[in-house]
Structures are given as structure tokens and as C-alpha cells.
Amino acid sequence: MIIALLTLPLSLLGMQQQGSPIAARLAGRVPPDVVALVEELGTAAATRGLPVDPLIQKAIEGSAKGVPSDRVAAALRLVVAQLGTAAAALQDAGVVSDTLVIAAGGFAVTAGLSGHDITALARTGASVPALTVGLRVAGTLAAMGVPSAENIGLISTKLRSGQPTDDLLLVPAHVQAEIARGVTPAQAAAGLERAAAAQARRGPPPSRGTPPPHPPTPPHP
């Protein structure tokens, strides 16, 4: 009883001295005006259920790269917009999203995917953790130059097949290997999608860790 009575005021005192978590993470790394902006945007984002960490990371990145505060501010607002797009797209699909999957969707938007693409992936019925990985991989494929149609087709097929997320994480390496053989990113993704669909028709792979079948060689342009 005595300990509890003594702990409460001391804990409150410690919390007051610590300040907000955002300011604590940015202290000494970012100019004060950027700290204030991140706190403002971050508080508003948190009330909307959006993740705050991408904002903190972007502010630290801008400061580390020597970017002027006004450009950092513009980048921060862009990040909030991308996270908002992702959250709305997930909501359209009826996904009860957490901050991780929204952050993954925000990255996918940064990489070039649209809200409709995110909704399409979310409607595959994949679990939220699998969808999170799927969005990250789809964003990576977009950064590799895979067009949206082939990208979403491939990742949707993979998510519907219920394969382990470890296999999903191998997709960029497989696409890269096909590109190294001389096909376009679109052809590589389309070939992998056909292979994944064929495998899904045959049933699940016999055991986890089995290497995926090599996709049929797409026709050369």
C-alpha cells in the first residue's frame, strides 16, 4: 500500500519530465520547428489510427541529409497523405487494419501503387500479417519496375494460395532473377503469376521450404 501510494506520484513526475514520445525520439536530431510539426502531424495522425513512426523516420532522414526544414515539412505532409490513402483503401476492403499494415500500404503508395491496388490486395482475404508482407513485397516490385496490373495479379495469387510469408518474401528475388535472364519486369511477374496459379490448382506444396517451381519462360519481346 505504501509503495503503491509512493509510486504513483513519482511515476507521474517521471512522465512529465520525459515529455511526449515524439519529442523524445527527435530530440537532438531534428530542428525545433520540425519537431513541432512532427508533433502536430503525428498527434493528428494518431487520432486517425495512422502510424506515427514513418513521420519520425522521415524527419530524422531529412535532417540527416541536410534537407531544409520547408522541404522536410512538405515530405512529412506527403507521408501523411500516403498513409491516409492506404488506410482508406484498407477500410474500403473491410480490413480491420493495424499501424503496421497501414505503414506497409503507405510504402506501397510511395513506390507507385494506388489505393485501388491496395484494396484489391486486401480483398484477397489474407490475414493482416500476410497482407502486411504482401503490401511490402508489392511495393518492392513496383520499385523494381513491375507494372501495377502484373504486380497485383502476382501478389493476389500468392496471397490467395495461402503460402507462408517466407515464400512471399522470395518473390522480388525471383523477379530479379528473371529480369537478369533478359525479360521485362512485367513478363517476369506474369510468368511467376502463371506458375503460382498452376501450383494453386495442383494444391499446396508438399512441405514448407520447398523451392517454388521455376516459372515458364515468357516469350521474348
Next chain:
Amino acid sequence: MSEHEFHPSVKQLLDGDITIADLPPELRAEGDEALRLLAAVDRSPVQLPAVSRRVMRAVAARPARSVWRGVVKPRELRLRIRPWLLAPALAIAAALIVFLRTAPTAAPASLVTVRFMLVAPDAREVTLAGTFNQWDAHATPLIRSGPTGVWTATLTLPAGQHQYAFVVDGVRWVPDPGAPAVNDGFGRRNSVLTL
């Protein structure tokens, strides 16, 4: 029960202290009657079912004690504080605060070992900055291997998504030529690593 009082010698007989032969002749008839009465006593155990049934019925009929009522019922609480106990109590409270503020709140993510490589023959220094080291351009130096200008670093990173760039000679931010990249929002490109 009659009000009849036996002779003290007869009482001795009933107590087993003497036998009927020890009694004087004028008391033997009284002694025989006393022994007869004693033998007629029923020593079988007495059953009183009605009593136990009444007790159990009363217990069953007793209302269950409400936990909520026990919580909200006002009680008199007397708190006595011994001054010499305050010092250890404060020490324990401080230790609890330190423990609660430093205890990990989430399970660690799975880790993946990654090797980064950049060919930069003319560079004097190459470092790695990204989301995994708070974009600290001095935290993760690459090591030059031989005269070929190949710079490498091997890191163990948590599973997830990371963005990064190489920093050449402390000023030039260079995306990884072997990895996909996205716009960083500042007019440059960040490399992407999905684990």
C-alpha cells in the same frame, strides 16, 4: 427420574468400588435394585437427524456473500506509517519506476543477416545510413576489401522493411545500385530492403 437417593455404600457399588457381597445385609436389596436399574439403561447411540437437517437447511438458505458488496462496502481503514519504513519503501518505488520504464514492451522480431556492398574505387570512406540506424551517417561504416574498391558491411536486421542509402566520403548519398529504390521525398532515391 425419581428423587430416590441411594445409600452412599450403594453408590460405591454402582461406581464399581465394592461388590454386592461387601454391602451389609440390610442394603443388599437396595443394591440389587440399583444394579437392575443400571442394567436397564439403553446405551445405544442417540440419532438426532432433525437437528442436522435443520442446521443444513439454515446454511443453504443463507444468502451467498456478494463479492461486489464486499468490495464496495465501506470499511474503516487505519493506516499506521512507521517513519523508518519510508526509506526502503522509497527505494523499492524508485526501483519499480526504473524497471517499468526500461522493461521491453514487445517481443523481439526475427533477425536476418544481410551483406551490403558498394563498388567505389575512389571513395575514402563509405558508410550506411537507413531506417535501421536512425539515418546516422556515422554509425555503420563499410570496410574496403583490397584494392578493387569493393566496400562491404554485414548487418543483422529485424525482419520487415528498411530504406537506406550509402554515404560516400560523408557527403554524397548514393542508393544501392543492386537494390530497388523509391523516391525519398527530397529529390533523391532510397534503396529498399524487404526481409
